[in-house]
Amino acid sequence: MKVLIAGGSGFIGRHLAGRLLQEGHTVAILSRRPELHRTALPAAVEWIEWQVRAGGDWLNRLPEFDAVINLAGENIGAGWWTAAKKRRILESRLQATQALIDGMQQTGARPAVYVNASAIGYYGSRGDDVIDETSPGGNDFLAQVCREWETAAEKADAWAQRRCIVRIGMVLGRDGGALPQMVMPFKLFVGGKIGSGRQWMSWIHIHDLARAFAFILQTAGARGVVNATAPNPVTNAEWTQTLARVLHRPALFPVPAAVLKLGLGEKSVLALQSQRVLPKALLSLGFRFQFPTLEEALADLLA
Ligand SMILES: NC(=O)c1ccc[n+]([C@@H]2O[C@H](COP(=O)([O-])OP(=O)(O)OC[C@H]3O[C@@H](n4cnc5c(N)ncnc54)[C@H](OP(=O)(O)O)[C@@H]3O)[C@@H](O)[C@H]2O)c1
Secondary structure (H helix, E strand, O other): OEEEEEOOOOHHHHHHHHHHHHOOOEEEEEEOOHHHHHHHOOOOOEEEEOOOOOOOOHHHHHHHOOEEEEOOOOOOOOOOOOHHHHHHHHHHHHHHHHHHHHHHHHHOOOOOEEEEEEEHHHHOOOOOOEEOOOOOOOOOHHHHHHHHHHHHHHHHHHOOOOEEEEEEOEEEOOOOEOHHHHHHHHHOOOOOOEOOOOOEEOEEEHHHHHHHHHHHHHOOOOOEEEEEOOOOOEEHHHHHHHHHHHHOOOOOOOEOHHHHHHHHHHHHHHHHOOOEEOOHHHHHOOOOOOOOOHHHHHHHHHO
């Protein structure tokens, strides 16, 4: 397939592009600044510049692609959640999605499949509830962002032959996402659980996430919403014990929720919310996880 990845220069996109090349696909990345990222990926990846609107040369290229994947958006983990940052988190996602959909309309592009990222933040904080793709959405900031983002992406139904929204869990990798920061206190012997430790964490190894995207491209039955999380979510207490064991470090220094809220403000929700999400759609479509348990994933990434 000829695959176009908007926002493909980021953590997930780089791994996905590598995976797709390995599987024999042709990959192009839409980026605001290709010159900054070009060397991060093999020369076989084509870089196309866009300004995140439905104008410019990139539009002429859009009809060439069999698959369009949209990962673009302001990074959620970096920086303080000021009002301006929160606005950028929402608007960057809506703009990128709208630009792609307007682009399809304007150019007559009819990709076989359109895949839009979303996040399990869609579900809000849900205690011990077991969540699948049919569960209702939450009401907090991230839930609202995901809801608006998904509503914008659904409009691709008018142009793409198949459309899939991937609600991604916490992605574990060596070179991006939250894991490197979470490992640091343990390496310094000051790791511990966060808050009560009872909150559920739904994670996925970056290798399995890239495989899941590639699987969705090739699987005709993959449409609508698909959760991308490993089949074994853990509580934060279990996460902490597993991380400590894999790193051969103690976990003696719990971080009270109040301290985290003081340090991170509203962004502390990323560590304190409870989401026990299952990848029901992926499993029923026959996807097999290479790293189904946290112990296996962390051992692979941190050994
Ligand atoms: N990593 C996770 O754990 C995780 C979990 C759930 C959901 N997700 C979602 O998956 C998507 C990809 O995640 P990621 O970790 O790969 O993110 P990332 O590393 O921050 O990469 C996102 C890419 O989006 C582009 N971008 C940034 N700001 C933009 C803006 N204002 N307008 C348009 N494009 C912009 C950038 O590409 P250029 O600079 O090249 O244009 C960037 O490389 C994100 O939308 C994220 O919300 C990630």
